[in-house]
Amino acid sequence: MIRDTIKAAQISAMKAGDKPRLAAVRLILAKLKDKDIELRTASAVPDDDVLVTDVLQKMAKQRRESITLYEQGGRQELADVEKAELAVIEEFLPQQMGEDDVKAAIAALIAETGAAGMKDMGRVVAALKAKHGTQLDMSKASGLVKAALSA
Incomplete structure (x- = not known):
């Protein structure tokens, strides 16, 4: 512990x-x-x-x-x-995920949740925090989610 x-x-x-x-x-x-x-x-x-x-x-x-x-x-x-x-x-602090790992996790969650656009950002961020919350900085991760959904 x-x-x-x-x-x-x-x-x-x-x-x-x-x-x-x-x-x-x-x-x-x-x-x-x-x-x-x-x-x-x-x-x-x-x-x-x-x-x-x-x-x-x-x-x-x-x-x-x-x-x-x-x-x-x-x-x-x-x-x-x-x-x-x-x-x-x-x-x-536990070992943090690298940016490439975070992007891969975001892509997987977008596919898993069926997120289509910015209106689904909250759902993706919530799922990301639930799965990987201790391993990443959520302020940076939410920016990456926004970039992934707007692309």
Whole structure:
């Protein structure tokens, strides 16, 4: 389980005295705890690895956006902190699908769902997220779906 790997990384970072890595791992664990608390009242709780991957993907997306904004604002020292956190977060994410694999999966789902045009985009994106949600960045994937349906 990914959560166990993250907890082990926290312990090893403590033993090694790696404060920046420890801070990033603790941040991840805090977000996971927040999500766990949020889901206490939910009727259906997703699989733990799916939950952890979802939280990590959101955190990675936030870091990428922050890096871009800090670099545009000329705050390289803050961008470097965000990059270090992003590197730690990405260590725990499952291996992402390559662009060619994503395009092949999209083509298969378009054929499978019988999608004909842009009006079917939501159905294709939902099917793609259900099958491959943990293995791809949905923001990039939705652009690829749009391109495939408009072609």
